[in-house]
Amino acid sequence: MTEPDETSAAEEYLDEVLTVVERVPPGRATTYGLVAEAVAEVLGRGGPRQVGQVMARAGSGVAWWRVVNAAGAPPARHLDRALTELRAEGCPLTRDGRRVDLRRAVWLP
16 A cells, blocks of 8 residues: 555645646657656656656646657557647657657757
8 A cells, every 4th residue: 555655745845847848839849857856856856757657647638748768759549639739839850750850849847
């Protein structure tokens, strides 16, 4: 069974990740690592994998497609949907259209 302190710490981390992600403007993207750095400045813990875990469970209420890996690739399981959303927002993509052009599109938390 999860201890109450562990549950509240996990909820606190989830809330902070979602707060950062909600600030990413349409047409821009950020990385799991950049979100993790912003959250670590506030909470002092976590990393890109933890951000990925939060995003995997985030649901439709957050613009999850705006968070990509360090190479600019959206989640492989949802690649087509993410690319559709990114294109609709006018986010710059690489020439092959399969990744975000982070040099032009990165948003820094």
